[in-house]
Each structure stands twice: as structure tokens, then as C-alpha cells.
Amino acid sequence: MSDRMPTSDQRAQDNETVHMSRGNVGRPAAGxxxxxxxALPEEPSGxxxxxxxxxxxxxxxxxxxxxxxxxxxxxxxxxxxxxxxxLILVAFVAIFAKQIAPYGYDELDLENIAAAxxxxxxxxxxxxxxxxDYLSRVIFGVRTSLWVAVFxxxxxxxxxxxxxxxxxxxxxxxxxxxMRFTDxxxxxxxxxxxxxxxxxxGSSSSQVGPLTISQPMKVGLILAxxxxxxLARIVRGVFLSxxxxxxxxxxxxxxxxxxxxxxxxxxxxxxGPIVVTMTLIIATAILVEAxxxxxxxxxxxxxxxxxxxxxxxxxxxxxxxxxxxxxxxxIVIIAxxxxxxxxxxxxxxxxxxxxxx
Amino acid sequence: MPDPVLSIxxxxxxxxxxxxxVHAVTEVSYDLFPGETLGIVGESGSGKSVSVMSMLGLxxxxxxxxxxxxxxxxxxxxxxxxKKQLRNVRGxxxxxxxxxxxxxxxxxxxxxDQIAEAIQTHHPGTSDGDARKRVVHLLxxxxxxxxxxxxxQYPHEFSxxxxxxxxxxMAIANDPAVLIADExxxxxxxxxxxxxxxxxxxxxxxxxxxxxxxxxxxxxxAELADRVVVMYAGRVVELADVYTIFNAPRHPYTVGLMNSLxxxxxxxxxxxxxxxxxxxxxxxPPGCVFHPRCEFSxxxxxxxxxxxxxxxxxxxxxxxxxxxxxxxxxxxxxxxGAAAVEASS
Numbered sequence: 237m238s239d240r241m242p243t244s245d246q247r248a249q250d251n252e253t254v255h256m257s258r259g260n261v262g263r264p265a266a267g268x269x270x271x272x273x274x275a276l277p278e279e280p281s282g283x284x285x286x287x288x289x290x291x292x293x294x295x296x297x298x299x300x301x302x303x304x305x306x307x308x309x310x311x312x313x314x315x316x317x318x319x320x321x322x323l324i325l326v327a328f329v330a331i332f333a334k335q336i337a338p339y340g341y342d343e344l345d346l347e348n349i350a351a352a353x354x355x356x357x358x359x360x361x362x363x364x365x366x367x368x369d370y371l372s373r374v375i376f377g378v379r380t381s382l383w384v385a386v387f388x389x390x391x392x393x394x395x396x397x398x399x400x401x402x403x404x405x406x407x408x409x410x411x412x413x414x415m416r417f418t419d420x421x422x423x424x425x426x427x428x429x430x431x432x433x434x435x436x437x438g439s440s441s442s443q444v445g446p447l448t449i450s451q452p453m454k455v456g457l458i459l460a461x462x463x464x465x466x467l468a469r470i471v472r473g474v475f476l477s478x479x480x481x482x483x484x485x486x487x488x489x490x491x492x493x494x495x496x497x498x499x500x501x502x503x504x505x506x507x508g509p510i511v512v513t514m515t516l517i518i519a520t521a522i523l524v525e526a527x528x529x530x531x532x533x534x535x536x537x538x539x540x541x542x543x544x545x546x547x548x549x550x551x552x553x554x555x556x557x558x559x560x561x562x563x564x565x566x567i568v569i570i571a572x573x574x575x576x577x578x579x580x581x582x583x584x585x586x587x588x589x590x591x592x593x
Numbered sequence: 594m595p596d597p598v599l600s601i602x603x604x605x606x607x608x609x610x611x612x613x614x615v616h617a618v619t620e621v622s623y624d625l626f627p628g629e630t631l632g633i634v635g636e637s638g639s640g641k642s643v644s645v646m647s648m649l650g651l652x653x654x655x656x657x658x659x660x661x662x663x664x665x666x667x668x669x670x671x672x673x674x675x676k677k678q679l680r681n682v683r684g685x686x687x688x689x690x691x692x693x694x695x696x697x698x699x700x701x702x703x704x705x706d707q708i709a710e711a712i713q714t715h716h717p718g719t720s721d722g723d724a725r726k727r728v729v730h731l732l733x734x735x736x737x738x739x740x741x742x743x744x745x746q747y748p749h750e751f752s753x754x755x756x757x758x759x760x761x762x763m764a765i766a767n768d769p770a771v772l773i774a775d776e777x778x779x780x781x782x783x784x785x786x787x788x789x790x791x792x793x794x795x796x797x798x799x800x801x802x803x804x805x806x807x808x809x810x811x812x813x814x815a816e817l818a819d820r821v822v823v824m825y826a827g828r829v830v831e832l833a834d835v836y837t838i839f840n841a842p843r844h845p846y847t848v849g850l851m852n853s854l855x856x857x858x859x860x861x862x863x864x865x866x867x868x869x870x871x872x873x874x875x876x877x878p879p880g881c882v883f884h885p886r887c888e889f890s891x892x893x894x895x896x897x898x899x900x901x902x903x904x905x906x907x908x909x910x911x912x913x914x915x916x917x918x919x920x921x922x923x924x925x926x927x928x929x930g931a932a933a934v935e936a937s938s
Binding site: 481482483485486487488489490491492493496500501504505507 | 649651680681682683684685688689691693696697698699700701702710711714715760763764766
């Protein structure tokens with residue numbers, strides 16, 4: 237051992253060599269392997285310290301889940317975020333309509349009949365021909381219309397997803413039967429069916445067993461019956477491609493039942509398209525419900541709905557412009573907001589999209 | 594010899610296609626004994642996977658069709674078992690490790706959830722907390738570092754080797770008696786392959802499972818298998834313990850396989866391939882399926898007309914070969930295989 241200890245001269249020499257060759261870590265110093273190895277540990281002062289520092293202050297890699305990426309992408313979409321804020325506001329007003337609306341929707345103010353919009357007495361949107369406060373009526377109209385739209389979206393999403401999932405997963409005859417039925421629904425002339433069904437189902441609430449089906453709910457049922465087809469096709473397509481994936485086979489090999497594979501393994505992969513389609517259904521439902529109510533077959537009075545408000549208002553023509561303009565504007569705003577949110581969600585939930593600065 | 598845990602007898606599987614009937618697996622029989630590792634080797638399309646998948650009801654029917662045979666798991670025939678019972682066997686008593694860990698994991702579920710799912714499928718009463726504990730333990734067994742944190746990560750946050758470890762953890766989640774590994778290392782690079790071999794050993798130690806190892810990697814067979822089934826064109830051509838297969842094969846196809854191995858310890862200019870192509874399973878040659886490529890048959894009449902039966906050699910009847918002239922195959926035909934076994938052990 238003693239013969240391998242460097243003399244002070246040697247050590248100085250070695251230190252010099254090491255300094256000159258800084259960065260070549262692991263390169264044996266000139267004066268023999270043993271000596272070089274002993275000289276090296278003295279070296280880490282300059283470059284070595286810098287190195288550790290840069291590691292510590294370097295990129296801290298944070299693992300992000302798919303949802304985190306989706307959230308980031310969604311919040312980059314400014315229009316979608318603004319729309320979300322608007323929609324949340326509208327929904328808030330609709331939900332708390334009773335507390336927020338200055339008047340009841342059927343409350344008469346006989347001193348102000350057909351008054352133009354004014355700041356007095358809170359008649360911001362004016363009053364209609366019976367002296368009912370129009371702001372309150374629009375707020376309650378939004379409440380009805382939004383409720384119907386969400387009802388339609390949820391119901392048709394459930395139906396469409398179930399149809400699409402079963403058809404796509406099992407394929408063959410089952411697929412053929414279910415999809416031909418879907419095609420059949422798609423070929424029905426929408427408006428004609430809607431009008432017939434609305435007329436047939438009547439304009440009041442009815443009792444089915446222990447369930448009371450209110451009139452707006454009836455409109456929702458009719459719309460949902462026609463709206464699930466698009467989603468069924470989309471979900472079927474996703475299922476068709478995913479059921480061939482190895483992870484489905486792996487789930488099968490681990491003993492999962494068909495139901496479990498559909499619900500636990502494949503369905504989570506379809507959430508993106510389902511959510512997007514659902515928002516688009518909401519927008520369409522609001523518009524179609526408005527059209528239906530405008531034609532007098534939708535929501536029946538005294539329930540105010542946006543469509544029937546426009547229908548009532550247009551009787552007077554341009555003189556009472558506010559009766560048409562305000563509910564119309566609200567419809568446009570809601571439909572646009574929901575569409576923009578759908579756009580944002582589609583971009584956000586598409587995993588092939590990278591985050592752009 | 595103990596009773597086999599799994600016994601495949603006379604299994605014949607066909608696929609009806611537009612071009613005709615594909616004879617994927619013909620009259621295949623083999624036993625799997627408790628705790629052993631049985632390797633199944635053969636080239637692509639030799640029926641290695643189909644023989645196993647059909648046993649678990651994992652081939653599409655139609656076009657697939659199980660023509661005859663039995664797959665006895667502890668005395669019960671898997672092929673005629675009601676669907677519900679078969680589901681309990683799958684993943685519970687007979688579990689599978691798949692070839693490609695990149696696509697065999699669900700991209701939208703966390704690794705932990707997927708393994709817990711396998712547990713809760715077979716033990717519906719398990720609480721999420723208990724399942725989590727078990728999953729973390731399993732991940733540690735298969736060598737996933739910081740398992741607690743990894744539980745909540747998604748497959749895309751795992752490397753290929755780590756994913757295959759997770760797949761193995763999922764397969765052993767319910768303490769299976771039989772573990773089927775379908776080319777478990779094919780999709781991985783060589784250094785990871787070596788690690789996965791260790792993980793397979795750990796998994797077998799943890800569960801005492803008998804393993805069926807399907808592969809075309811003879812190195813993996815030499816490393817892991819106790820006994821070996823050699824398949825060619827849907828038939829079993831030879832069955833013996835791993836030393837016999839490498840040292841004294843008694844079928845010209847096995848001899849050809851051994852001679853075609855790339856050798857690290859010898860200076861070879863060229864590999865020695867088996868001449869010709871594997872036969873189409875739509876239209877197999879009559880007689881011995883291997884005879885058109887067989888250097889040994891040399892146009893003998895019997896090879897072309899008569900399908901050779903599996904016959905036993907040596908003591909104990911544990912070495913089976915399907916060649917009419919197996920006795921003539923001398924040991925000097927083989928040198929490569931013996932060295933490969935020595936090198937790996």
C-alpha cells in the first residue's frame with residue numbers, strides 16, 4: 237500500500253493533470269492507475285458543483301394525468317372558457333329563478349302594459365301585453381328550456397350509449413338489428429314526427445303509474461327519442477375498433493364478463509366523444525324545443541319557454557320589438573355558448589392534440 | 594409423477610375461411626404438471642398460441658371451431674364448461690401474460706385500478722383498500738419500484754419493461770394454478786428480456802403456478818423451461834425435457850432448429866437454416882407434415898404417405914417424437930443445442 241501512496245510532488249502533478257482534463261471524468265490520470273484514482277476524489281470543486289446545481293434546479297418532471305392535460309388544453313381555449321362562464325351564469329340564474337326574478341312569471345302589473353324596456357320597477361326587458369314582467373318571464377323561460385335540454389341530453393346519451401355499446405361490442409346480428417332500427421329512427425321526418433307526437437301526447441301532464449310526467453318532460457321525451465341516433469353511431473364506431481384491442485382480450489382472459497368489459501374497460505375510452513356529442517345535443521335540443529314551442533306544440537302556457545315567448549311576442553310585430561328580441565338573444569347566447577364549449581371539449585379530450593404554447 | 598394440473602388431449606382446432614379450412618391445431622396432446630414450466634416452441638403459425646387460447650375460449654367462434662379434444666383442468670373439461678364457470682377459471686385459476694404490454698393495458702385506467710379490477714372480478718367482496726394493499730404488494734413482487742406511487746399512474750407513464758411487469762402482476766393477482774405466458778418477451782429489447790425472465794421466476798415462486806411458456810425464442814426456453822413441446826404446422830412433433838430437446842432431439846425438425854441457432858461461442862460465417870417454407874395450413878402435405886423440408890427423409894415413401902404418430906423413447910416414456918425414423922437420428926447431428934444449454938445454465 238505504502239508504495240502506492242503518492243509523494244507530495246506527485247500529488248501536485250496529478251492535481252494539475254486533473255484540472256487540465258476536467259470534464260473527462262473516469263479518464264485515468266497520467267501517473268499510473270492507482271495514483272490517479274486517489275487523486276481524483278480531491279477534484280470535485282468547480283465543475284462538479286455546477287453540475288449538481290444544474291441537476292437540482294433542472295426540470296422537475298411532473299407526471300400529468302390525461303385529465304390534467306385535457307384541463308390545460310380546455311383552458312387554453314379562450315372562447316370555450318368564456319362560454320363556460322356565461323353558461324354557468326345562465327344556469328345559476330335559471331336554477332335560482334324564484335329568488336332572482338323580480339316578479340313571478342304570471343304576475344300582472346296592470347299599470348305597465350306592453351311597456352318598453354325601462355329601469356323603472358325592474359322592467360328591464362319591458363312587459364308583455366298582459367303587463368307581465370318580461371325579464372322574469374325570460375328567466376323562467378330559460379329555466380324550462382334549459383331543464384328540457386339537459387333532460388334530453390342525458391336521456392338520449394343513455395339510450396344512444398347503450399345502443400351503440402351493445403351493437404359495437406357484440407357485432408354481427410345484434411349490431412345489424414340495432415343499427416337498422418337506428419337507421420329507421422333517422423329516416424323519420426323529424427318535425428312531422430315531433431308535431432304529431434306533441435299533438436298526440438297532449439298539452440297537460442299525465443300520470444303513468446306512480447310517475448307524474450309533466451308537460452315539459454313529455455316534450456323532452458319526444459326529443460330524446462329522436463336525438464340518440466347520432467351518438468349511438470359514434471359510440472358503436474369506437475366500440476367496434478376498441479373491442480379488437482389486446483387490452484380487451486386481456487380483460488377477457490382475466491375473467492371479466494361482457495358487461496364488465498363494456499362498462500369498465502371500453503366505455504371509459506369513449507368518454508371524449510360522448511361528452512362532446514352530449515353538449516352538442518344540448519344546443520340542438522334548445523333550438524328544436526324553441527322551434528316546437530314557437531309552433532305551439534312545445535311547452536304549453538302558463539309555463540314560459542323561450543320559444544313560446546317569441547311566438548307570443550311576434551303577434552304584435554315591430555311595435556313590441558322587445559318581446560321577440562330578448563328571448564331570441566338568450567337562445568342565441570345559450571346555443572353559441574354550448575357549441576363553443578363542445579368545441580373546446582373536443583379539442584381538449586382529443587389525446588392526439590399536443591399542448592401548444 | 595403427480596397428476597397433471599392441466600391435460601390437453603387430442604385437441605383439434607380449425608378455422609373456416611373464405612379460402613378453405615385452416616387446420617390450425619391437429620391432434621395436440623400434452624400434460625402440464627404442478628409447479629413445472631412447460632415451453633411450447635415453434636415458428637409463427639405452428640399453432641402454439643391457438644392451442645392455448647382455444648382452451649380458454651379466447652378464439653373467435655366462428656370462424657374458429659374446436660373439432661375434437663379435451664382440455665382437462667383438474668379433471669374438468671374447459672372446452673365444454675358453461676361460460677360462467679369458464680370465466681371463473683380465466684384469470685382466477687388459469688391466467689395469461691400477453692405478448693405486447695404496450696397494447697394489452699387499458700390506456701384510460703391507472704395501472705393499479707387495472708390490477709385491482711382483476712382481483713375484484715374474482716373476489717367481489719374485496720374492499721378498495723384491501724385490493725390496493727394487495728396490488729402494491731404484487732407490484733413489489735414483480736419489481737416495480739415505488740409501487741405505492743406507481744399504483745396511480747397510467748400505462749403511458751410506464752416503460753415497456755415496467756408495463757410487462759405490471760401485466761405479470763395482474764396475471765398472478767389471483768394466485769393462479771396455471772400461468773400462460775404468450776411470448777412474454779417478444780416485444781421487449783434484450784436487456785429487458787433478461788429482467789423479465791427473473792420476474793417470471795419471482796412470479797412462479799410467489800404463486801407456485803405451473804407455467805406454459807409459448808415462445809419461438811430457444812434461449813428463453815433454455816433459461817426457463819423444464820420440459821419442451823415442439824410444434825410444427827399445428828402438430829406436436831416432439832416432447833421431452835429441456836436437456837433432451839437440446840442434447841438429443843429425436844425429430845429432424847428439432848434438429849434443424851438447433852442447427853439454425855446463432856452461436857455466440859462459435860465462429861460462424863453462415864447460419865444453417867431449415868430449407869424451404871413452412872406449409873400452408875390450408876393445404877398441408879400428406880404424410881408427415883415436415884417431409885418436404887426434411888433433410889433426413891430423403892424422399893422415403895413412408896414419410897409421404899403415413900402420418901407419423903408420437904412415439905416414446907428411452908425410459909419413463911417422457912420423450913416423445915413423431916418421426917418414422919427417429920431411431921436413426923444419431924446424436925452427432927446436434928452439437929449446437931447442447932452448448933446452448935450449457936451456456937445458459
